[in-house]
Amino acid sequence: MAIYYSSTRNADIKVSASQAILKGLADDGGLFVPSEIPALDVDVKELASMSYQEVAYEVLKLFLTDYTEEELKQCINHAYDSKFDTEEIAPLVQADGAYYLELFHGATIAFKDMALSILPHLLTTAAKKNNVTNEIVILTATSGDTGKAALAGFADVEGTRIVVFYPKNGVSPIQEKQMVTQKGANTCVVGIKGNFDQAQTGVKQMFNDTAFAKLMNDNGFQFSSANSINIGRLVPQIAYYVYAYAKLLDNDQISAGEQINVVVPTGNFGNILAAYYAKNMGIPIDKLICASNENKVLYDFFATGTYDKNREFVLTSSPSMDILISSNLERLIYHITGNDAKKNAELMNELNTTGVYKITPDMKEKLADFVGGYSSEADTADTIKNLYEKTGYIIDTHTAVASGVYRSYVKQSDDTKKTVIASTASPYKFTRSVMNAIDKKYDAMGDFELVDELCKLGNVEIPQAIEDIRSAKILHDRVCEVNEMPQAVKDFLGLK
Numbered sequence: 001m002a003i004y005y006s007s008t009r010n011a012d013i014k015v016s017a018s019q020a021i022l023k024g025l026a027d028d029g030g031l032f033v034p035s036e037i038p039a040l041d042v043d044v045k046e047l048a049s050m051s052y053q054e055v056a057y058e059v060l061k062l063f064l065t066d067y068t069e070e071e072l073k074q075c076i077n078h079a080y081d082s083k084f085d086t087e088e089i090a091p092l093v094q095a096d097g098a099y100y101l102e103l104f105h106g107a108t109i110a111f112k113d114m115a116l117s118i119l120p121h122l123l124t125t126a127a128k129k130n131n132v133t134n135e136i137v138i139l140t141a142t143s144g145d146t147g148k149a150a151l152a153g154f155a156d157v158e159g160t161r162i163v164v165f166y167p168k169n170g171v172s173p174i175q176e177k178q179m180v181t182q183k184g185a186n187t188c189v190v191g192i193k194g195n196f197d198q199a200q201t202g203v204k205q206m207f208n209d210t211a212f213a214k215l216m217n218d219n220g221f222q223f224s225s226a227n228s229i230n231i232g233r234l235v236p237q238i239a240y241y242v243y244a245y246a247k248l249l250d251n252d253q254i255s256a257g258e259q260i261n262v263v264v265p266t267g268n269f270g271n272i273l274a275a276y277y278a279k280n281m282g283i284p285i286d287k288l289i290c291a292s293n294e295n296k297v298l299y300d301f302f303a304t305g306t307y308d309k310n311r312e313f314v315l316t317s318s319p320s321m322d323i324l325i326s327s328n329l330e331r332l333i334y335h336i337t338g339n340d341a342k343k344n345a346e347l348m349n350e351l352n353t354t355g356v357y358k359i360t361p362d363m364k365e366k367l368a369d370f371v372g373g374y375s376s377e378a379d380t381a382d383t384i385k386n387l388y389e390k391t392g393y394i395i396d397t398h399t400a401v402a403s404g405v406y407r408s409y410v411k412q413s414d415d416t417k418k419t420v421i422a423s424t425a426s427p428y429k430f431t432r433s434v435m436n437a438i439d440k441k442y443d444a445m446g447d448f449e450l451v452d453e454l455c456k457l458g459n460v461e462i463p464q465a466i467e468d469i470r471s472a473k474i475l476h477d478r479v480c481e482v483n484e485m486p487q488a489v490k491d492f493l494g495l496k
């Protein structure tokens with residue numbers, strides 16, 4: 001069954017999967033959505049004995065229907081290989097009654113690697129399939145983790161260049177060091193004097209700038225996006241929820257068909273949307289628990305049905321979730337309108353002009369599977385400390401937001417279903433916040449001293465990604481104003 005992709009804002013736009021991946025965003029500013037969410041065509045019992053790569057294939061083949069089996073398998077095998085430090089790719093760790101799905105075993109130790117290790121392969125394959133001769137320029141805004149994962153994925157990939165914008169004062173020291181030391185002649189990293197939402201808006205404006213697109217095309221370039229709005233990132237993320245369910249079954253933690261809950265620390269809404277797709281493909285997931293930090297725009301949305309970005313932007317210890325405009329929520333909004341692009345476009349227009357929209361009671365009813373929760377900074381630190389003291393297991397700040405929300409949910413609901421918590425980053429990526437949560441005395445130490453202390457405390461090997469940046473040279477030092485972003489891109493590409 002061939003799946004095509006239309007825009008969340010215009011039902012008349014219809015493209016193939018490979019075209020949607022190439023474009024990233026639809027011309028009208030909408031996001032590409034599949035014509036239907038296909039049902040898995042293998043039994044979960046069969047999935048239980050499959051490797052990560054095999055499960056990924058079962059998911060990808062249903063969504064990316066214009067890729068051949070050989071193309072998909074090649075992409076999968078190039079992505080999920082020894083770049084990951086475990087053959088399981090996404091191991092499940094049981095701690096204090098929950099299952100932590102560790103999504104941080106890839107090259108840059110955050111869950112973004114799960115999708116960004118395969119996206120360059122999906123994209124270059126798509127370019128070949130569609131006879132694209134332009135060089136593809138990946139333009140990305142990052143709240144910290146996407147940037148490095150995209151840089152690692154695209155560095156030295158033939159036929160591509162990549163430009164990453166990050167908020168100069170909005171990422172962790174380790175995150176920044178990871179990005180500004182990136183090698184590869186086709187890479188460019190720029191700090192902006194603004195926050196993530198401004199970076200994301202700046203990037204979206206460049207995508208929608210037709211004069212810029214023409215200038216690019218005249219010089220043999222075209223833009224594409226590695227942001228989580230690209231369907232080529234969303235689809236590979238579905239695979240690990242299917243895999244997690246299969247592994248729970250394989251390890252006799254659940255019986256076939258038993259419902260589980262999933263908790264996801266959420267920013268741009270990509271990761272939890274993938275869980276929603278997994279559920280709609282037939283994986284027995286009951287509640288989708290959306291965990292926010294103090295930027296709790298999504299918590300308020302699930303509580304009231306009103307999305308309101310007009311509020312103060314808070315810098316927290318979970319910077320990859322410091323987001324007020326959750327781009328991928330647009331796909332969910334589209335689905336709960338009953339796939340009504342016109343209605344969705346109206347709401348998104350309101351968001352653009354006033355910063356607020358309100359969904360109808362009918363739409364709100366369709367959100368019954370979602371539970372919103374949030375953790376304050378103090379709760380998040382307590383969660384890290386308590387879990388460590390109870391079990392010895394150390395989680396990062398983002399995962400701790402989810403873990404804290406999960407604890408309060410269980411208290412309030414008495415829901416005893418087995419629960420998978422998406423563990424989205426290695427604690428080594430947010431060493432200072434993690435160690436400070438365990439004991440304030442660590443604050444006096446340097447960043448890499450903290451790395452060594454964390455290693456002793458948690459008894460977990462220091463990831464290669466951290467070893468690599470200890471002494472790496474800074475190769476990118478450009479910082480610009482938000483309105484200078486287009487110029488930074490032109491300079492890098494040598495355009496006038």
Ligand SMILES: *Cc1c(COP(=O)(O)O)cnc(C)c1O
Nearest residue numbers: 145267268269270271320424425
């Ligand atoms: C990106 C990120 C998130 C948020 O994921 P979304 O898909 O944007 O909701 C959470 N935690 C970490 C560590 C991240 O890098």
